[in-house]
Amino acid sequence: MKTAVPVIIAFLSGLAMILAFFLNPEKFGDIEGEMLQWATIIAGFTLLLGVVSIVRVNWRSVKRLESGWFNKAALLFALFITAIPAVIPVSWSPLFGRDNGSIYDWLFTYPNAQMQSTMFAMLAFYIASAAYRAFRARTTEATLLLLTAVIVMLWRIPMGESVFAAISPDLPDLINTYVMGGVNVAVQRGIIIGGALGAAATALRVILGIERTYMGRN
Amino acid sequence: MIRRAAAAVVPILVLILVVAVLSVDAFAQTSPDAADTGWFLTKRTNALVILLLFSAAIVYYTRRARKGDKLFVRKIAGLEAVEEAVGRATEMGRPVLFIPGIDEIDRIDTLAGLSILGRVARITARYESPLYVPVRYPMVLAAASEVVQQSYSVEGKLESHNQDMVRYVAGEQFAFTATVNGYMMRERPAANIYMGAFFAESLLLAETGNAAGSIQIAGTAQPEQLPFFIAACDYTLMGEELFAASAYLSHEPIMLGGLKGQDLIKVLIVIAIVLGAILVTSNGSAGNWISNLFEIR
Amino acid sequence: MNIWEKLGTLDRRWVYLAVGIMVIIPLFVPLKLPIGITPEARALYNSVEALPDSSVVLLTFDYYASTVAESQPISVAALHHLFRKNMKIVTMTTIPLGGPTIAQNVMAEMAEMYGKSYGTDYVNLGYKANYTAVLKGMGIAIENIYPTDQHGTPLDQLPLMQKVKNYADIDYIFVVADNAILDYWVSIVNAQYGKPIGAGTTAVMAPKFYSFVQSGQMAGLLGGMKGAAEYELLVGKPDKAILGMNSQSLVHLLIIAFVIVGNIALFTSGRRQRIDV
Numbered sequence: 001m002k003t004a005v006p007v008i009i010a011f012l013s014g015l016a017m018i019l020a021f022f023l024n025p026e027k028f029g030d031i032e033g034e035m036l037q038w039a040t041i042i043a044g045f046t047l048l049l050g051v052v053s054i055v056r057v058n059w060r061s062v063k064r065l066e067s068g069w070f071n072k073a074a075l076l077f078a079l080f081i082t083a084i085p086a087v088i089p090v091s092w093s094p095l096f097g098r099d100n101g102s103i104y105d106w107l108f109t110y111p112n113a114q115m116q117s118t119m120f121a122m123l124a125f126y127i128a129s130a131a132y133r134a135f136r137a138r139t140t141e142a143t144l145l146l147l148t149a150v151i152v153m154l155w156r157i158p159m160g161e162s163v164f165a166a167i168s169p170d171l172p173d174l175i176n177t178y179v180m181g182g183v184n185v186a187v188q189r190g191i192i193i194g195g196a197l198g199a200a201a202t203a204l205r206v207i208l209g210i211e212r213t214y215m216g217r218n
Numbered sequence: 219m220i221r222r223a224a225a226a227v228v229p230i231l232v233l234i235l236v237v238a239v240l241s242v243d244a245f246a247q248t249s250p251d252a253a254d255t256g257w258f259l260t261k262r263t264n265a266l267v268i269l270l271l272f273s274a275a276i277v278y279y280t281r282r283a284r285k286g287d288k289l290f291v292r293k294i295a296g297l298e299a300v301e302e303a304v305g306r307a308t309e310m311g312r313p314v315l316f317i318p319g320i321d322e323i324d325r326i327d328t329l330a331g332l333s334i335l336g337r338v339a340r341i342t343a344r345y346e347s348p349l350y351v352p353v354r355y356p357m358v359l360a361a362a363s364e365v366v367q368q369s370y371s372v373e374g375k376l377e378s379h380n381q382d383m384v385r386y387v388a389g390e391q392f393a394f395t396a397t398v399n400g401y402m403m404r405e406r407p408a409a410n411i412y413m414g415a416f417f418a419e420s421l422l423l424a425e426t427g428n429a430a431g432s433i434q435i436a437g438t439a440q441p442e443q444l445p446f447f448i449a450a451c452d453y454t455l456m457g458e459e460l461f462a463a464s465a466y467l468s469h470e471p472i473m474l475g476g477l478k479g480q481d482l483i484k485v486l487i488v489i490a491i492v493l494g495a496i497l498v499t500s501n502g503s504a505g506n507w508i509s510n511l512f513e514i515r
Numbered sequence: 516m517n518i519w520e521k522l523g524t525l526d527r528r529w530v531y532l533a534v535g536i537m538v539i540i541p542l543f544v545p546l547k548l549p550i551g552i553t554p555e556a557r558a559l560y561n562s563v564e565a566l567p568d569s570s571v572v573l574l575t576f577d578y579y580a581s582t583v584a585e586s587q588p589i590s591v592a593a594l595h596h597l598f599r600k601n602m603k604i605v606t607m608t609t610i611p612l613g614g615p616t617i618a619q620n621v622m623a624e625m626a627e628m629y630g631k632s633y634g635t636d637y638v639n640l641g642y643k644a645n646y647t648a649v650l651k652g653m654g655i656a657i658e659n660i661y662p663t664d665q666h667g668t669p670l671d672q673l674p675l676m677q678k679v680k681n682y683a684d685i686d687y688i689f690v691v692a693d694n695a696i697l698d699y700w701v702s703i704v705n706a707q708y709g710k711p712i713g714a715g716t717t718a719v720m721a722p723k724f725y726s727f728v729q730s731g732q733m734a735g736l737l738g739g740m741k742g743a744a745e746y747e748l749l750v751g752k753p754d755k756a757i758l759g760m761n762s763q764s765l766v767h768l769l770i771i772a773f774v775i776v777g778n779i780a781l782f783t784s785g786r787r788q789r790i791d792v
Binding site for chain 1: 525527530531533534535538548549550551553554579580581582583584612613616619644645647648651652655659718722723725726729741760763764766767768769770771773774776777778781782
């Protein structure tokens with residue numbers, strides 16, 4: 001019973017979505033949209049689970065003054081100082097809600113957005129160190145990888161483009177056509193088609209109840 | 219020998235015949251401008267044919283597997299290394315970090331990641347290695363908690379299970395990444411396993427894991443993230459290998475049957491691509507026919 | 516241990532320092548480098564240019580604050596092009612955190628520059644959760660998904676939205692995205708509704724979408740800072756992306772230099788085992 005009910009729900013939900021794709025919405029209404037709205041509502045309720053998890057784990061560390069408790073206290077402070085003013089109606093004060101000039105807006109625009117940008121910008125540093133370590137001509141495949149990487153990196157920048165164009169005016173276009181539009185696209189398509197088939201097969205296994213590990217059943 | 223070969227070839231020929239017959243019908247009904255007035259969207263007949271074929275192939279091979287047919291699956295080095303990595307974690311007394319991707323549970327990649335988590339959690343339960351599973355979405359938290367608890371239960375190690383093994387970390391992508399990176403540098407997990415949908419954080423996670431000296435195994439169907447994982451991890455599962463991983467780790471014939479069905483469809487797609495390339499290159503009306511045939515509106 | 520071997524085992528923090536310096540220098544000393552135009556960027560520009568003036572264009576702000584440096588120049592260049600051709604613009608975002616704020620700020624600044632009025636020349640729909648449902652639902656009726664705009668005004672009170680009811684009333688979709696949402700724009704809106712889609716995306720995502728341009732599912736593609744710089748040149752409004760290309764150029768050259776040094780270290784040491792950075 002504990003296994004059967006979730007499998008039946010998964011089967012019916014999957015079947016409904018498949019049918020919705022083939023049935024005329026003018027006759028049957030927007031079944032798919034309706035189901036997706038349900039999913040959104042369920043997802044909204046599960047947010048509470050997230051809050052409970054984050055508070056339980058961090059509050060316990062703060063209470064026991066475990067190593068790094070101060071960081072966890074800062075996390076809890078940030079969580080509540082962001083969430084509470086955002087859910088208080090704006091009619092109480094322009095500082096509440098999520099409009100321009102609210103506490104939430106200020107927290108997003110100044111600290112949060114800058115921190116997000118910084119984390120993303122760190123990719124440049126990580127790419128440099130990963131390239132330094134990984135692009136070494138140990139094998140034929142690794143040599144091909146590093147040569148392609150060097151050609152594409154040069155081609156993507158004006159100086160490299162000028163160097164290629166000095167060798168032959170058509171060379172930048174040839175790289176675009178044969179490396180990006182040729183080899184790259186062929187590989188991407190192979191992986192995308194394989195991945196899509198794998199995803200579809202997994203979806204079918206889930207709908208048919210063959211794959212149940214994701215719901216804790218082995 | 220001949221019977222075995224026939225058993226493999228006959229379904230392919232039958233499926234090709236079905237595609238040929240039904241697709242002519244599909245093409246006849248597929249007109250982008252024609253408005254569908256009935257209950258069924260006839261412009262999507264081709265999609266229905268593909269779906270039925272796909273389902274039939276998976277069900278057929280699953281049934282054959284159930285009857286005891288032996289199915290060959292090639293070795294996937296990254297998955298062979300999972301048990302070794304967990305064993306290493308046990309020896310070193312360090313945790314195993316598992317991230318089931320950073321996308322919502324409605325994404326198949328996440329479900330695949332959770333299925334693999336179930337298998338990995340059974341191994342950590344057996345070895346009694348600490349497991350840490352940070353997640354980005356509450357729905358994934360609920361599912362991952364259930365998966366891990368059940369795995370420990372199946373192994374009879376519920377006493378080693380801890381509710382905080384699976385934790386909601388942050389909904390924001392880079393806040394999640396920063397937290398996990400901090401954990402890696404502090405706790406130095408012996409093994410980091412990344413299985414699911416990953417985006418710009420892939421290299422940030424994998425490079426930090428590399429700096430922390432962990433064995434790293436990744437799997438994703440996002441082609442744009444694969445180069446990063448390949449550069450920074452010890453093993454990388456590419457594309458469909460991620461979706462095959464759960465079946466592979468389970469060693470269950472029924473699960474492997476699905477993989478065989480998937481391969482059959484892939485053979486058909488390869489045939490269609492070769493045929494399509496020839497027909498389109500020949501520049502006749504047949505080229506338009508085959509490209510329209512696969513256009514889903 | 517010779518100098519090359521020492522360089523081969525260089526602490527990764529030196530690599531980070533070198534990258535930091537190479538990013539900062541060109542911001543103070545611009546290099547004024549010539550930038551070539553790729554066929555994909557030109558195709559995107561031409562597809563927008565081919566639209567009749569005053570066409571309705573849906574412009575999306577599907578990116579997080581983290582990629583503003585790379586994605587926002589694409590939005591700005593696109594708006595120069597669209598407003599110059601007097602297009603009617605509907606904007607929206609599928610990004611909850613930051614998407615609406617970015618869209619609001621960029622649209623307000625660009626509309627003021629071109630003297631465009633809210634409600635008649637452009638409308639900002641804002642954010643709605645569950646992008647799959649949003650993309651599909653807008654094909655039936657935008658009003659079902661967005662009963663009001665970003666500011667809470669009912670759509671039927673906005674002159675532009677009285678004419679734009681669903682995808683059938685939209686002539687072109689210009690997606691600026693830093694994530695997998697672009698897949699859905701192609702697979703749902705282009706494939707199922709036949710709407711032409713042009714896109715700007717981060718450099719790391721761009722290689723994946725070349726196949727969609729080749730197959731005709733996308734009208735054109737701008738890849739990252741380079742794509743933004745190309746579009747700035749095409750619309751004749753050189754701006755932040757062209758400036759950013761200077762830093763990008765030097766960092767690419769630095770990485771190539773590191774790759775060369777790493778390989779010399781590998782060969783001089785004669786080792787084939789893993790060398791940690």
